[in-house]
Amino acid sequence: MYSRYFCLFCMWLFLPTQRRCTLGQKTDGDLHSSDTTSLPGFENLTMGYNKYLRPFFGGDPVQIAMSLDIASISSISESDMDYTATIYLRQRWTDPRLVFHGNKSFTLDARLVEFLWVPDTYIVESKRSFLHDVTVGNRLIRLFSNGTVLYALRITTTVACNMDLSKYPMDTQMCKLQLESWGYDGNDIVFTWLRGNDSVRGLENLRLSQYTVERYYTLVTRSQQETGNYPRLILHFELRRNVLYFILETYVPSTLLVILSWVSFWISLDSVPARTCIGVTTVLSMTTLMIGSRTSLSKTNCFIKAIDVYLGICFSFVFGALVEYAVAHYSSSQKCATQEPQQGSTKEYCKETEDVNIIDILNSSDSNYKRSISFTSIEISSDNVNYSDLTRKTHDKIKFALRNKMHRIINYFTIQNPSNVDHYSKLFFPLFFMLVNVFYWAYYLYF
Template identity: 40%
Template sequence: MGSGHYFWAILYFASLCSASLANNAKINFREKEKKVLDQILGAGKYDARIRPSGINGTDGPAVVRVNIFVRSISKIDDVTMEYSVQLTFREQWTDERLKFDDIQGRLKYLTLTEANRVWMPDLFFSNEKEGHFHNIIMPNVYIRIFPNGSVLYSIRISLTLACPMNLKLYPLDRQICSLRMASYGWTTNDLVFLWKEGDPVQVVKNLHLPRFTLEKFLTDYCNSKTNTGEYSCLKVDLLFKREFSYYLIQIYIPCCMLVIVSWVSFWLDQGAVPARVSLGVTTLLTMATQTSGINASLPPVSYTKAIDVWTGVCLTFVFGALLEFALVNYASRSVTTYKCLRILYIQQL
């Protein structure tokens, strides 16, 4: 009998455990998420117009940490002095009004796709010319709310940014293109942007640019003061090195060949006037066309570029070869005329 009682007790305990596990398995966490969202974002409970408090609930400025992932850089335009970049932009801050119960660690975070439901930093790109969001198939944006009130905002955007360039060493130059992000309306008394600790900027590994190489990038701060206050600002400096091989093949080698061809006239007979004139004029016009084609792909700057010095020297050599023929021809005709006059003078004597 004793063993029978033990058997029924164990069976009863097992049935209770099974029922408990079944009840836990039946918990609908999606329904829990809805209830939590209604609890923290319901009408009259959360006002997205009010900024979060400072660190540890103080009255100081709200701290927003930023990090970006550069997905691609499509072009760097010398004429318009701009570049296009696609990136994943992320911001993270703490809003204590959004704290919730994580159900013993089972509810890791809540996900939103509507940015207007919570307070958002008023960040803008100060050197932006054009930009757009990505909405295929759905808007590429999300907001994650963690149990401790931490908010993560992530969005994929494409931007065309201004990049003032110094082309004095073109095409042996290096250019620094910046990405500047600043607060538009909140001053540093209310909002401060900081770079995320540990690798705040990431670049895709297989980044390919046809005429440039991304050597390195640096993060820094660029707070600005105006007559309305001081505004927090972040910047990324991208250092690009121009690839020289393209210009070696397209510009330097053809210019050298034109100069060498113009020197062929030195080995022609001085009496071969049509051949020497045709060769000199043709190489001079070709060199002038090459120079104008190079300048057409560059902005009209007020200073002399390295490529201008190179094409100017090549053009001088080609023109000098043509001028040499003219001087030699003139000198030879002068000598011939002098000899003829001398012979006539001797005959008259």
Template identity: 75%
Template sequence: MGCSCYFSIHVCLFLLCEGKCILGHYADTSDSRASTSLPGFGNLTQGYNRYLRPKFGGEPVVIAMSLDIASISSISESDMDYTATIYLRQRWTDPRLVFQGNKSFTLDARLVNYLWVPDTYIVESKKSFLHEVTAENRLIRLFSNGTVLYALRITTTVACNMDLSKYPLDTQTCKLQMESWGYDENDLLYTWLRGNDSVHGLENLRLSQYTVEHYYSLVTMSHQETGNYPRLVLQFELKRNILYFILETYVPSTLLVILSWVSFWITLDSVPARTCIGVTTVLSMTTLMMGSRNTVTKTNGFIKAIDVYLGICFTFIFGALVEYAVAHYIASQKASTNEVTRETEDVTSIFSTSVTSYNQKINFSAIDNLAHSGSTMKPKDKIRFLLKNKMRRVVSYFTIQNPGNIEHYSRLLFPLCFLVVNLFYWVYYLFF
């Protein structure tokens, strides 16, 4: 059934039914320039069936794709996904749509329902929608050689598996993957239109927490139970901006650690001052840790880099509080011992002469007894005796005689250990 075809500037209506074309002629006869005749376009959809792909039963259809990333509105660590708005463009050749001439025609988006289009879908997409303001954001353009350009504006939320073990010093790799839902490699092939230059927009994105480091496109094959499906992959790396976290978390936690060291320069007798500093820094550090955990979901099992650093800071702050407790306890014990010693000094001075002579006798007798017992002592008893003496020497070596030495050593050891731990922390998480 032949059809005479005329294009009108005002109206062009396609109706496809059972492979036949009924093209309504609706032209403005008042202006001859408003109507244009296109030779050969009358049989454009003669025998066209939108339910069958081009070259049905023959070689696969090649879909050339390009896309623009308009925006990435959010990247969620808790849900492990990102939301992006993209302009998706697909090109393929349909021999059934060849017409004479060298022009191209943009059709109304509603005519997509009467043409065959590939069933492309976004892999790992959680939810997607096509923009419809003020009309459906779709484009169909036909070229004389049968090439079809099909463009869409889509907003999609795609899953992105993130490794948060180095958060916030991390770099995440996310993917945007597209493939056919029903056509396998025997029916349809995907390719990038211009290789890595087929993707635009990523280099101009400005994100709140991330910077796009690198991106590249590739073609892979998805092996499913129903067949092998060609897949287009856009992979991009997102490096987190650490300056915010340095000012928000790292600097305050470091200052709290330094504040806890102030107590080392306060005398042991100032119990309220030192206790207040220790307790305040511990509580402030606890609040800072809780606030940091609220920024990332609590449901994941990651031990993040920021958790490690806050744990280190909390350990040093708590250690400073424990140091004061130990030093104060030893000082109080020594003070009580000195008081007892002073009370007995007067009594001891009265009987000093008799006691001295008596001790000499006891010492000589003890030496004689030890020599006599040593000759008769069993080997096991000798070993026990030697071990006890060594243990007493070891205990006396680690016994702190002067509590002031604790304060002196703490002033040096705490800052030195904190610097060493920080060095290992930053080297590990930034370079490994």
């Protein structure tokens, strides 16, 4: 019985000593044992390691080297002016408290991140972000023997991108992905790209629905805030929109509608229903096309885009073709109304009769003017000259001269032959439309 109590006392006596060996420095037997479950250097996490203090606390700043893999850019929204991307963010730094002997590296369970110090990196101008957690949190911690820590994350983020849509859909957008320290300023942390521009991968292999990645480059800068001067890494990437879709969807239909409106120039003025139907149909079709083109960009109505300019040009030509017929038809009806009706006169006779010549009216007025001049000379040659009548006749001369000038101006703008309106429109509308297209495409593609 006494021997049993003695054994229990010995076990109680030596138990704290064994615990101190496992939590502190290991014995030589432990180092050479093959069944140990602890990692080399892992005991430093439980002895004297403070995760709330950065490496080199109170001394030199920590060098954080970063690299990115762009897995995908799922959507680019012009209405919200942002893009959504899935990235693999990798951060490397050296912590002298985690140095261990050997030349191996060890990958730890991601849940051990809670026991380590990690940088407080955040994505500038991020609207929404989340860390993937299927099947577990997509994080990686790897320790190297020299104290280097690799911390990798898989993040999906929606980042703001200020876009200039004045040349839409022939625009090129420059978006940014910015990484910055939230709490540590430049005295505590220094951000660098691991391999310069080669630190970013995946952009050259992306296939986007509406865009093509033209080029990208990296920058290292600092952000001056009220609370300090913080390090920042910037990735610039240029996106060029693929215009072929919009050419087939908008530009070709609107151009064909303009050409369709010119068909009315080859229809006679007597075919009122045919010409009116073509004009009204093309105007309504252009209106529908303009409304449809703005549906996807309903929140950016403040921008006057290139596609809006082109649709406005096409609408002006279509509406001008309709107005051209109204002018020609009105001029034709006015000419028929000024002719003297005859017995058995028909519409054809109205078209074939000669126009009222305004020169005849001016000649009759000129003869009246000469007759009044002769009367005035007779009165002046008489003995009794009436100066008041002379003054009144001078005013009549001025009124006659002004009336003559007005007749000439009206005659200049009067359409003598309404059928010539269609003849000139057949040539003027296509040539002017081609000229406007040359200036339009040259400006938005090269300027």
